[in-house]
Amino acid sequence: MKQKNKDAIVKERILNNAESLFAQKGFRGVTVREIINAANCNLSAVNYYFGNKKNLYLEVFRARLIPRSQSMCERFKKFLGQRQPSDSPAAVVEALAQAFLEGPLSDDERRCHYQLMVREMSQPGEAFDLVFEHVMQPLLQDLSRRLRLVITEEIEEERLILNIESILGMIIHFNYFRSVITRFTGHAYDSSFKKRLIEHIIDFSLYGLGVGKKEVLT
């Protein structure tokens, strides 16, 4: 552990705990006092390092959510690169689902991540532009470009966007509604159930209800 000075460590602790709490309860649902209790530091530390509560909130997005998002996108590219062949729609969807469901994050991080994202996307707040510009926009453009390369037929831009949003909708749904999914299927989100989910997302993305045909890849 590096600990050149203690500053960074306290600051990091505040950021980590703030993220987790904001994700669970939203901006107004969390008090600064809760955060500093979790981070085991003094009340004034928040104002010292971040100025005020709102700025701490924004910093959570800048310093945690956005970098993590980028690392998930990296992972997506890496997965796709490893795949043979990597130039089918199935490969793109598989890499995407894998990166976002199993990706480089711990389960706690993933929970945080989606909660913060979803909160901000539905009720555009101050972090919305940040997330939109640095997360959604690049992801959609990347996916759009890649899919266009591997889909043989002509496809109009709007339709492509709706397709991509449908796949993302599923991925978000299965990450975000865990309690519901768990209650319906009886499965906890362990490694084997996640594989099952990824398989399902690929299958459904390619063939939907697959009226008349079935049974796919890996």
Next chain:
Amino acid sequence: MKQKNKDAIVKERILNNAESLFAQKGFRGVTVREIINAANCNLSAVNYYFGNKKNLYLEVFRARLIPRSQSMCERFKKFLGQRQPSDSPAAVVEALAQAFLEGPLSDDERRCHYQLMVREMSQPGEAFDLVFEHVMQPLLQDLSRRLRLVITEEIEEERLILNIESILGMIIHFNYFRSVITRFTGHAYDSSFKKRLIEHIIDFSLYGLGVGKKEVLT
């Protein structure tokens, strides 16, 4: 307008405004003062009619969200009954998408509805059980039963659940992430764009990316 006594009216006004505000900002994000300002009534009215803030919150679910959910399900059944033929997967998905995207609600009501639902589903709170039992559970069972009737092949229960959740995921996504979808497609959620979305949901639910084939029903 019926107004036998003023009680009901004040109570209704509080409920309506509370719902809208809770949907936008969550339980802790809203103050009772905000609500009574919007409802144009006195501070104590909330305690008089509902006891306390938390109970008002729960009452919003009991008296507004759940009945509305049921009316959307009614609408779904009605749509399905009108359809000829009504015994294909396409008909079921179409009726579902139509009920949930265009259904019997105003756009404001729909926004409220999904925001409250999603909030409660991700972070199981006190209203979770209410919503799960009266909304999610019956809907899933109904859909499961109906789809099983119209899907010709054998399909295991778990796979059916995942399929249904995928479709619901899309519907929720397109309702809930409006700001994002609007920014990407350039379309506001007017009647013609909603029709486009419904068409897309049917198409994608049946054929996914439709690798190799395309072009569907109504």
Next chain:
DNA sequence: GTCTATAGCAGGATAGAC
């Protein structure tokens, strides 16, 4: 049933000692 007034407390933020 509806209002005013207020109790009682928790929140964010800051000043100033160390």
Next chain:
DNA sequence: GTCTATCCTGCTATAGAC
């Protein structure tokens, strides 16, 4: 940089007049 002490605003909830 970190802490304690404190300010002041704004919250929920209630008591009690009308």
